[in-house]
Amino acid sequence: MTRERALSALSMALCMSLCVAGGFAAGCAGSSRTAGSATVPFDAVVLSVERNQDALTSLSGEGELRVETASFSQGGDLDILLRKPDTLQITVKGPFGIRVGNALVTRTNFQFYSTMQNRLYTGRTTAENMRKTLRIDLTFDDILALFTGGRFLAGDRTSPDEIGVDGGDAVFTFTGGEYGRRYVVDPSTKLIRRIYLIDNDGAPMIEQAFADFQTVGGVTIPRTITITQHQSRQRFTLRYGQITTNTEHIQFTFSAPGNAERVELK
Known part of the structure; x- marks a missing residue:
């Protein structure tokens, strides 16, 4: 498989896999128990995370995307345009800046x-549609x-079932x-370091990690984001090179050839 074809095939997998990492299934909370002593109150963490998210209205980012699987490792460039509350654009580029996915x-x-498949996928952004594609909410x-x-899911903003400490986090x-969902938080910054989707035995299925935090325009953003799907042994790493936040005007452009499949x- 050529580098371009690998990036093209995986650019859609990137979009979907990133969605998986952000869409852990929420559920009802049971009784709470504590392992060790928490280093920061849970309510304070939720408030800090939500305030940081609410402070962001838009983001423009350029960076490097690396996709690693059991059989190969490929890299490319990634452009992200994000405007709250309703629009996100992702562009994946291969060698010489050639666009391979949008x-x-x-x-x-x-x-x-x-681009390589000359195929246009469309659909409604609904939980049902995403569940059909990703098999998760x-x-x-x-x-x-x-x-x-990252942020706490809506159903995970009340008392957790377990509270613990891991290496100071x-x-x-x-x-x-x-x-299950497991959130690992830096007690000094009250920022989320990692989010895990875990199976019934507590083993991680999907891991979402944030690192290299930097404050840009009054918002703290991770410059390195990693999504690991443990069962399929796939890892997606995004490293922002440039980030601009809270820009008033962002232009979104999307087009596909008329002869695209x-x-x-549905």
Whole structure:
């Protein structure tokens, strides 16, 4: 497989896999127990994370994307345009700046064009549609949060089922629902370092990690975002090179050739 074809094939997988990492299934909370002593109150962490997310209205980022699987490792460039509350555009580029994939996602619809396949995917941005494609629930807000430092799911903003400490980090675990969720938080900054989707035995299935935080325009953003799918042994790493936040005017442009094969996901 050529580098260009690998990036083209995986650019859609990137969009979908990033959505998976942001869309952990929420569930009902059970009784709470504490392992060790938490280094920061949970309510204070939730408030800090939500304030940081609410301070961001838009983001323009350029960076490097690396995709690693059991059989190969490929890299390319990634451009991201994000405007709250309703629009996200992702562009994947190969060698010499050649565009190999472009996705435009809104609260109502999404479009993805693969250059190498000359194929346009379209559909409605609904939990049902995403569940058909990804076999897991997610919301549009969770997708936006992925590129900006993560957040607690709506169902995970009350008392956690387990509270613990790991290497100085505070750990909050929720066991309700089909899958568990585990949040690892830096107690000094009250920012999320990692989010895990865990199975019934507590083993990680999907890991979402944030690192190299920097404050840009009054918003703290991770410059390195890593999504690891442990079962399929796939890892997606995004490293921002340039980031601009809260720009008033952002232009979104999306186009596909008239002869592109149309695939509608219903």
